[in-house]
Amino acid sequence: MSDRSHGAPSDDASSGSDAFRLVGNEIRTDILRALGDARVEQGHKPVFSFSELRDRTETDAGSSKFNYHLQELVGQYVERVEDGYQMRAEGRALYQTLRAGTFDSRESTLTVDADFDCYYCGTGVEATVDEGTVTVECPGCDYLYGIAGAPPGAIEDDTVALEQVGAFYHHRHLGFARGVCVTCGTEPTIERVSPADVPFADGDRQELYVYRSCENCGDQRHLSLGTYLLSDPHLRAFCADHGVDVLSTPLWELEFAAIDRNVTVDASEPWEATLTVTYDDETLEIVVDEDLSVIERTHR
Known part of the structure; x- marks a missing residue:
């Protein structure tokens, strides 16, 4: 994330x-x-x-x-x-x-309402712009929904075009999820990492990260399993059937991508994990193996 x-x-x-x-x-x-x-x-x-x-x-x-x-x-x-x-x-x-304006420095700090409530405590989540970085975080329980470089074109003095920030953030993460570095076009490496090994992670509420790193330019992303699986056509189709466009909805407004409450690590030998996505009365379960390849999908 x-x-x-x-x-x-x-x-x-x-x-x-x-x-x-x-x-x-x-x-x-x-x-x-x-x-x-x-x-x-x-x-x-x-x-x-x-x-x-x-x-x-x-x-x-x-x-x-x-x-x-x-x-x-x-x-x-x-x-x-x-x-x-x-x-x-x-x-x-x-x-x-x-x-x-990527090289421009910004000295002021700006906080705005992120227009959605925390999935854990119900508090209104806030987006803060500080020194070229946008942090989307819950002020009630401190859950970090995302941190990203602030796109200069979406920020004007005391105003943040949060929709543009969300689209920019989504674009960069989806590129890495699909296996393309959005900075230089190289295929990034991939591995799964424990939240304990990620400085900004919440080990009590997160199960794992999918870490993608570009050996050419040094760009990198820590993705939730839900964000990583946005590249799966079955997941996108399932969401679309329920009126959710995963390509235009900010990642922090997609619960299965924003938090790991719907992620379970099923086994360690061999390692497997399941992402469960539910809309209305239907559920899609996607199982990945230790290489983070999809090995099973179940639609109920």
Whole structure:
């Protein structure tokens, strides 16, 4: 359920450092913004001459200084073509990060109603934004429903677009549940871990986590069994039959994904666990083995 990233890339740390070095320079950042803004405006990848690009940045730097910083970007983020310069795909990715405000710091703390009640104590759950992180937690019993990086586009001073936060959180977790790192596209590793081995876990109310980690970029997620099984088509169909769209409903509003009350560890030798999902008078039971593969489904 966590969106925290603890790991680090194994082989590409230097390239990541280069990216931060580049965006730390105002002239290079202006060049990336100028090329990126032009593409957004024109709907295609435009080409600018040296003078046109310099004019679009509105920089006071002389030609030599501007050219120095431009050439620092050429090859990795900007491409030199016959008629001038255009943005490479890598530059567009960096531009999108800049435009989204991902590098911006936020000093204020903001707490809003999460619009659902705690499944354990009935208290209204709250969402708190603090230093770039959204924490969804019950103030009554302290159960943590989710913690994630705050999407900059969903936060404005004293307002949080919680629906957008939920969709962003859902997208990132579902990607990992389906076996795709949402940061770099690599297939993440998978293992089951005990709540006792997860610092933020509630060992008294959680049975297990499905831990997925990307060895390429270091991104990682701790998923509940219910969240992990959202990739199962039978579960999605069962929920849809009862009017629940698991792709648009925030994870913390899906009880079987938000808490482990419907998870049982059935055996240890060999290890098996069951997720039970009930709507109206129907129940779907999904059994997974020690490799977290579905081995049985029962519909009653």
